[in-house]
Amino acid sequence: MTYSTITQSDVRYLKEILGEKNVSTKEEDLVVYSVDAFPSESKRPDVIVWPESTEQVSEVVKYAYERGVPVVARGAGSSLTGAVIPLYGGIVLSTARMDKILEIRPKDMQASVQPGVIYDRLNEKLASYNLFFPPDPGSSLVCTIGGMVATNASGLRAVKYGVTRDYIIGLEVVLADGKVITVGSRTFKSSIGYDLTRLFVGSEGTLGIFCKIDLKLKTLPKKMVTIVANFDRIEDATESAYDMILEGTDPAAVEFLDGETIKAVNMFKGLHLMETKAMVLVEFHGNDDSVEANVNRSLKILRDNNAIGIKVARERKEREVLWQARKGAYPALVRQALSPISGDVIVPISKLTDLILKGYEIASKHNVRMACFGHVGDGNVHNIWLADKRDKDLWNRANKANEELVEYAISLGGAASAEHGIGLEKKKFMKIQHGEALDVMRRIKTTLDPKNILNPGKIFE
Amino acid sequence: MKREPSLFKYLGDFSEQALSCIRCGFCNSVCPTSNITQSFSESLRSRGRMIMIQSILEDEGILSLESKGLMELMDMCFGCRRCIEVCPAGIRIPDVIAMFRNVYYAKKGIHKMNLGYLILSHYTRIEKIMHLASPLSNIFINNRFMRISIEALTGIHRNSPLPDFKKVSFRKMFKKISINRNDKVLYIVDSFANYNYPNVAVASFVILNKIGYSVIPLFDIDPGIVMLERGMRDRAIRIARNNIEHVKRFIDRVSWVVTSSPTVLLAFRDIYKEILGKRLDTVSEKVVDVIELVSDALNKNRLKLIRQKGNIVYHSSCFSKYLGIDKITVNLFENVGYDVKVVKECCGIAGVWGMMKKNISKSYEILKKLKSSIGERCNMVTSSETCFLQLSKVAGYKVNFPVEVISKVLNTSKSD
Numbered sequence: 001m002t003y004s005t006i007t008q009s010d011v012r013y014l015k016e017i018l019g020e021k022n023v024s025t026k027e028e029d030l031v032v033y034s035v036d037a038f039p040s041e042s043k044r045p046d047v048i049v050w051p052e053s054t055e056q057v058s059e060v061v062k063y064a065y066e067r068g069v070p071v072v073a074r075g076a077g078s079s080l081t082g083a084v085i086p087l088y089g090g091i092v093l094s095t096a097r098m099d100k101i102l103e104i105r106p107k108d109m110q111a112s113v114q115p116g117v118i119y120d121r122l123n124e125k126l127a128s129y130n131l132f133f134p135p136d137p138g139s140s141l142v143c144t145i146g147g148m149v150a151t152n153a154s155g156l157r158a159v160k161y162g163v164t165r166d167y168i169i170g171l172e173v174v175l176a177d178g179k180v181i182t183v184g185s186r187t188f189k190s191s192i193g194y195d196l197t198r199l200f201v202g203s204e205g206t207l208g209i210f211c212k213i214d215l216k217l218k219t220l221p222k223k224m225v226t227i228v229a230n231f232d233r234i235e236d237a238t239e240s241a242y243d244m245i246l247e248g249t250d251p252a253a254v255e256f257l258d259g260e261t262i263k264a265v266n267m268f269k270g271l272h273l274m275e276t277k278a279m280v281l282v283e284f285h286g287n288d289d290s291v292e293a294n295v296n297r298s299l300k301i302l303r304d305n306n307a308i309g310i311k312v313a314r315e316r317k318e319r320e321v322l323w324q325a326r327k328g329a330y331p332a333l334v335r336q337a338l339s340p341i342s343g344d345v346i347v348p349i350s351k352l353t354d355l356i357l358k359g360y361e362i363a364s365k366h367n368v369r370m371a372c373f374g375h376v377g378d379g380n381v382h383n384i385w386l387a388d389k390r391d392k393d394l395w396n397r398a399n400k401a402n403e404e405l406v407e408y409a410i411s412l413g414g415a416a417s418a419e420h421g422i423g424l425e426k427k428k429f430m431k432i433q434h435g436e437a438l439d440v441m442r443r444i445k446t447t448l449d450p451k452n453i454l455n456p457g458k459i460f461e
Numbered sequence: 462m463k464r465e466p467s468l469f470k471y472l473g474d475f476s477e478q479a480l481s482c483i484r485c486g487f488c489n490s491v492c493p494t495s496n497i498t499q500s501f502s503e504s505l506r507s508r509g510r511m512i513m514i515q516s517i518l519e520d521e522g523i524l525s526l527e528s529k530g531l532m533e534l535m536d537m538c539f540g541c542r543r544c545i546e547v548c549p550a551g552i553r554i555p556d557v558i559a560m561f562r563n564v565y566y567a568k569k570g571i572h573k574m575n576l577g578y579l580i581l582s583h584y585t586r587i588e589k590i591m592h593l594a595s596p597l598s599n600i601f602i603n604n605r606f607m608r609i610s611i612e613a614l615t616g617i618h619r620n621s622p623l624p625d626f627k628k629v630s631f632r633k634m635f636k637k638i639s640i641n642r643n644d645k646v647l648y649i650v651d652s653f654a655n656y657n658y659p660n661v662a663v664a665s666f667v668i669l670n671k672i673g674y675s676v677i678p679l680f681d682i683d684p685g686i687v688m689l690e691r692g693m694r695d696r697a698i699r700i701a702r703n704n705i706e707h708v709k710r711f712i713d714r715v716s717w718v719v720t721s722s723p724t725v726l727l728a729f730r731d732i733y734k735e736i737l738g739k740r741l742d743t744v745s746e747k748v749v750d751v752i753e754l755v756s757d758a759l760n761k762n763r764l765k766l767i768r769q770k771g772n773i774v775y776h777s778s779c780f781s782k783y784l785g786i787d788k789i790t791v792n793l794f795e796n797v798g799y800d801v802k803v804v805k806e807c808c809g810i811a812g813v814w815g816m817m818k819k820n821i822s823k824s825y826e827i828l829k830k831l832k833s834s835i836g837e838r839c840n841m842v843t844s845s846e847t848c849f850l851q852l853s854k855v856a857g858y859k860v861n862f863p864v865e866v867i868s869k870v871l872n873t874s875k876s877d
Contacts, residue, residue, distance in 0.1 A: 028524065028528065033503060037484045078486050
């Protein structure tokens with residue numbers, strides 16, 4: 001696909017639509033918008049724009065479509081897969097100035113926001129209504145709602161509360177030709193033809209640009225209890241997680257740390273966690289006595305699976321102390337390598353133990369240090385391959401190891417990505433992941449974006 | 462575009478730190494300048510600064526030290542150190558940027574530095590001279606015409622809260638009030654406590670005496686932090702070495718080296734170790750804040766306080782937060798019986814950064830965010846000298862230092 005180059009005349013026109021200060025071709029801006037949190041790629045855009053309204057987004061995209069110039073929508077730029085790197089130059093459309101919470105409707109348990117609203121800030125605001133937006137990615141400090149919708153993000157609480165897609169009830173979308181459509185309805189369920197809302201969620205900016213997002217919300221739970229347990233065998237840890245889910249204890253989070261991660265956390269945070277082969281953290285949410293009943297059942301399951309050093313916390317400060325281990329996992333491992341590669345595979349929960357053990361086998365085969373932690377409650381593991389871009393051989397081995405594990409996960413009926421999305425990084429797996437269905441995706445893309453101007457080169461070619 | 466392959470060499474260990482940035486953006490979430498409406502572009506934010514440095518280090522050939530506007534973007538970092546706490550890779554981001562500035566001025570010449578920064582970096586020495594003519598100095602600082610002229614010449618904003626000089630310095634007061642006991646502490650009296658607001662030194666003195674110490678004051682110590690931050694690393698290292706030598710003369714005679722200034726504490730406990738090496742452990746281990754000694758004395762029953770009632774709005778200044786002194790201070794106030802509302806937002810002064818004309822609108826926007834969290838009127842407490850100036854002279858609050866609050870409580874109590 002060939003694209004038109006941005007000219008001075010284009011820049012002038014964009015400045016007329018958006019205002020002088022909302023358009024930049026400065027070198028410093030072009031450099032910082034050439035990357036995201038994906039370590040392996042950078043590509044400069046030709047211009048960055050900061051629209052403030054749906055109308056401005058529509059005008060920019062319409063112009064880009066007429067000119068045949070690519071447009072990459074960007075939120076916080078915290079993508080781990082290269083999803084917002086402008087591979088073919090063109091326009092980076094930042095949603096930083098579209099950061100308003102438009103409306104909170106507490107009686108409907110809904111909110112409408114612009115795409116640039118930051119996740120943690122939204123929940124801070126919602127807390128005063130005793131509401132929250134549950135999917136909580138690890139980048140919640142900085143990630144935007146628009147970015148979360150684009151990647152169908154999720155986090156610790158997915159096992160109970162689900163993922164972003166489960167909470168999007170409507171969208172205002174600017175299509176590739178600049179047309180503005182509204183999809184969904186302000187109801188918690190409907191059966192009104194093709195579910196376009198769910199099509200757009202997870203489309204990573206390739207089918208349309210979100211300008212308004214209608215969210216379904218949940219009530220904040222009154223009661224939370226956290227349990228942490230250590231294990232001498234990984235199999236015991238994963239089996240206990242599996243048993244808790246199967247026996248209907250309804251945990252809000254089930255998290256796993258392996259031995260390497262525990263050691264790294266102790267070193268980084270100065271904690272004195274038991275350095276066993278594995279650790280599991282479980283949390284229960286609820287409003288009544290069923291929470292304690294679930295806690296008691298889970299304690300029995302943990303003991304039956306040879307758990308040692310079990311701790312239970314009910315007060316907020318105590319729970320925060322226990323969660324330090326899990327929240328410190330990623331930072332602790334990142335400090336151990338210059339260019340860590342983050343995996344994001346997911347398998348059916350009965351295959352969890354196989355996945356984790358396979359990870360170690362592959363790491364050993366390729367002679368790459370690896371540690372893992374993850375949301376074992378839904379079968380999602382994050383393998384961190386401790387690589388260094390400057391050591392080309394190690395870098396290649398680490399990438400190969402990651403790829404091998406992804407292929408293995410897919411062979412078990414799993415997926416290349418649970419929550420980070422495809423972006424650039426996982427395009428190579430799309431064929432084995434989807435088979436013939438990939439062609440259907442391409443046809444949808446071609447129909448909605450015949451000139452392929454919206455985030456070209458992502459998800460698939 | 463001219464390339465800078467040598468930047469790698471000049472930044473030294475800081476190159477590794479910069480390259481280890483994984484671009485997660487967590488630093489953006491806590492950086493005061495990254496979260497104002499003016500900073501909608503990533504190049505004005507913390508992560509953007511790291512990406513630009515990475516780009517130069519990786520020799521992409523787009524940006525270099527010659528790039529117009531680059532140093533202005535780097536100036537958006539004012540060294541509050543909030544980012545260090547959240548950075549997963551453990552990068553000392555403000556130190557990387559300070560080193561970057563150092564390399565820039567080493568190559569381009571100190572004359573490229575904004576004159577206002579140059580002056581404010583040497584303010585401790587200037588204050589020593591200005592104090593000698595304090596009534597005149599106060600007229601100079603507060604005269605509108607003089608301030609407009611200073612602004613035009615140096616870039617120091619006409620309304621920036623430069624501190625007044627008291628007629629009697631703490632040094633002069635101390636000659637009349639010194640008490641001799643066996644247990645001694647070395648009290649580092651920063652120039653603000655000496656010349657501008659001796660109340661804080663007096664309060665510290667009273668507290669230390671009540672605990673049972675006699676005080677050996679050390680005057681005219683410039684911690685050198687502003688110099689280091691603004692890119693005058695060699696000068697800052699010289700100052701640091703001198704300061705350490707001064708302190709070492711007393712180290713065997715005293716139980717503690719005490720300060721009431723978060724800047725001095727940061728220098729001796731953290732920064733000097735980084736710039737001078739780990740051999741400072743014998744000094745840095747002994748450096749404490751007055752509040753830490755109060756807390757320790759209370760735990761050991763060397764002090765008793767009568768319980769108080771009332772509300773305190775405590776502004777957790779950037780360095781106090783970084784060093785953990787804010788938590789100790791809040792615990793102390795709560796143990797005494799106060800209801801404490803903690804204000805964690807930055808006040809926007811950031812040492813000397815918020816005094817510059819080019820930064821004033823951003824400084825005020827940051828201050829506005831703080832004010833919106835507490836309202837227009839209240840009595841505030843803060844540990845930082847420049848935060849004190851911003852909150853009292855610019856925001857109009859009544860402000861005290863923690864040692865002033867504690868010394869008043871002590872005055873109504875008996876100790877063992």
